[in-house]
Amino acid sequence: MADAMVYPERTLIVLGEVRTCLVPASGALSRVEVRNLLALKSGRPVRSWERPISMAISPTMLVGVDCLLATESGARAQSRGTVATNAVVVGGRVLQSSVRTAVVRAAQPQREKWEHYLRRGGVTEVINKISSGIGTDLANGFLNKPTGPDTLDLGSISERLLAKVRLDRGLDQRSPLLVGSTRLRWTARLGEVAAPHVEFRLEDDEIRTVRITVGELEDLAVAQQFCADLAIHDWLLTAVVNAVEEADRYDTARQESARVLAAVLEHLAHLWMPGAHTPTRFLGLWEQLEVRPGFTRDWDSRVGQLRNRLSVATLAALREAKVATTNW
Numbered sequence: 001m002a003d004a005m006v007y008p009e010r011t012l013i014v015l016g017e018v019r020t021c022l023v024p025a026s027g028a029l030s031r032v033e034v035r036n037l038l039a040l041k042s043g044r045p046v047r048s049w050e051r052p053i054s055m056a057i058s059p060t061m062l063v064g065v066d067c068l069l070a071t072e073s074g075a076r077a078q079s080r081g082t083v084a085t086n087a088v089v090v091g092g093r094v095l096q097s098s099v100r101t102a103v104v105r106a107a108q109p110q111r112e113k114w115e116h117y118l119r120r121g122g123v124t125e126v127i128n129k130i131s132s133g134i135g136t137d138l139a140n141g142f143l144n145k146p147t148g149p150d151t152l153d154l155g156s157i158s159e160r161l162l163a164k165v166r167l168d169r170g171l172d173q174r175s176p177l178l179v180g181s182t183r184l185r186w187t188a189r190l191g192e193v194a195a196p197h198v199e200f201r202l203e204d205d206e207i208r209t210v211r212i213t214v215g216e217l218e219d220l221a222v223a224q225q226f227c228a229d230l231a232i233h234d235w236l237l238t239a240v241v242n243a244v245e246e247a248d249r250y251d252t253a254r255q256e257s258a259r260v261l262a263a264v265l266e267h268l269a270h271l272w273m274p275g276a277h278t279p280t281r282f283l284g285l286w287e288q289l290e291v292r293p294g295f296t297r298d299w300d301s302r303v304g305q306l307r308n309r310l311s312v313a314t315l316a317a318l319r320e321a322k323v324a325t326t327n328w
Helices: 031-038 114-118 134-144 154-166 223-248 254-267 280-291 295-325
Strands: 011-022 047-049 055-057 061-068 078-090 094-105 123-126 182-190 197-202 207-214
Touching: 011 134, 011 154, 011 223, 031 047, 031 055, 031 078, 061 114, 078 114, 078 154, 094 154, 094 223, 134 182, 134 207, 154 182, 182 223, 197 280, 207 223, 223 254, 223 280, 223 295, 254 295, 280 295
Parallel strands: 094 123, 182 207
Antiparallel strands: 011 094, 011 182, 047 055, 055 078, 061 078, 078 094, 078 123, 197 207
């Protein structure tokens, strides 16, 4: 869970991105190793939880931005402020970089000194005059349009943080699985809803988009926690799919196929726990996702397939080994 933030009443939208990958290490990190990895800001503690599944979060760091915000209509939205960033490790095995900023109308149509923006970490102010319906325009622009050279690029900020942590000298860079990273881009807005609502889309092999609508201002501040939890479970599903595809490439090498499948069960299967670190009032979003696209049904089916494949591969490997050692 990131540092709690209180967003101004004039917040138009919250924009965020979560990148998720496997910790590049041969085994799960210990609590001490995780704390050392996430100690990214001197004098600020790494926060951690052990139940129901371990999670640790780096201190929040701020990145200053002075750029345009992407809009679907092409309307100009000049902004200045800060992006809040955190690195997260779950289960000693999964690494995330999480970035977000709340977009608000500036009180005055002018740039303030940086001290003004640093006092309100994770808030970006739109300086120029904008229309009343800019929230939808900003959401569609952020989620659907490619990032231009002059527009806010949360992806680059997130990738820099992830790369910094992944290249830490304390990691041996010997991952037991070949699993790529995923990007979950999200928006959260106020709307006339009785309970938080979510829309989830798989855009391609790497990018997912999420739109969250909440009815209370305080819910905007914790939407990031739900998105980080969702990103982990989406990545776990992707990792299982990739592992089965990798095992298929070793169709004639049964022992290697069994190794790949067993690695998923050993290092990742126990991490599946939707809602473990989701705020209570957002648990209803998981109920929505269990209906469509049906996250846990998909997970159970794929892990079941993986276990069956592992049993078959193991039996075939044992037969091959027996034949190879039989004296004729």
